[in-house]
Structure formats: structure tokens, C-alpha cells
Amino acid sequence: MKHHWLMKSEPSSFSVDDLLRRPRRTEPWDGVRNYQARNLIRDEMKPGDLAFFYHSGCDEPGIAGVMEVASPAYPDPTAFDPRHHHFDPDSSPDSPRWLLVDVRLVRKLRRIITLTELKAHPELSGLQLLKRGNRLSVMPVSAEHWEFILGLE
DNA sequence: GCCAACGTTGGC
DNA sequence: GCCAACGTTGGC
Secondary structure (H helix, E strand, C coil), X not given: CCXXXXXXXXXCCCCXXXXXXXXXXXXXXXXXXXXXXXXXXXXXXXXXXXXXXXXCCCCCCEEEEEEEECCCCEECHHHHCCCCCCCCCCCCCXXXXXXXXXXXXXXXXXXXXXXXXXXXXXXXXXCHHHCCCCCCCEEEECHHHHHHHHHHC
């Protein structure tokens, strides 16, 4: 069963244009440090799943691209590196606490589908992104919401 | 197990 | 910069 996702990143640290310029448009989606998001990556994400690239913490928050999950989940190496911003001393190669997947950019959207615009559609009222206080950096999107959002572009 | 303090996220 | 809404930590 193929799932759909929304994955957040602050474009000041990693944007859809950064992913566009990577070899094979592919990059490890590292730095997830939330157990709920980790569990989704570990238990639900599968290669071939599709995900929205969401820009957060910026002037124009919204969906900027479509990605494909390009690997199974595997340990996040940035958790092992003491010099890395996302270092976690409680994660080790023997017992990794944090996981990631590789993502590949399928396409950059012609325009950002903004958060403001998403909020304006009653069809999207159940979208987890729009629920109060939701700060998950990786969250599921239903097939219906996925198609509806793509139709907005 | 409870809960206050603290840190983070992220929109505005 | 502000603040709401979380999640985490640690004392008890």
C-alpha cells in the first residue's frame, strides 16, 4: 500500500532548490528528532511513496515540490557525529535511535501552494498540517487530500 | 507517576 | 520579536 506524506524543512537550511541541485536530485532527509515522526519513517514509509516538500519557518510557508521516498529507512548518521548540530549521544551505530530515508525530487511545483491557500479550502479541513498545534515534521496525507492539493497547482 | 520548568517549532 | 502549543527533562 502506497502512502503519501508531507515533510517539512526550513528553506534557509534546506530548500526544494537545494534538492534540485543534488546529484540524481536525491538526498538523505536527516535530522528528524521526534519519536512520532521517527516511528512513521520506521514503520510506514516505503520506497516509492510520494511526499510533499513543505517549506516552513519562512516568508511564504507552503508546499514547494513533490518527492519520492528513494530508500528504506536506515540509521541517521548525523546522530553519531559529535560535531553535528543534530548529534545525539544516546544514539549509536549499535543501537541507532534516529532513522531517515533518502528522498528524490520528482518535480518542483510551478508555484508554492501556500499554507494560507490550503487553509482556505474546506475540503482540506482534516489535513493534519492544518490541525491546531501540529508540529510534526513528517506527517501522513490521505490519497484524497493529495490529489486535491495537486489540483490546486 | 506527577508536574513544573524549559526548549523547540513555526506562524504571524 | 512574540507567543501558542507542544515535547522533554528531572525532581519529588
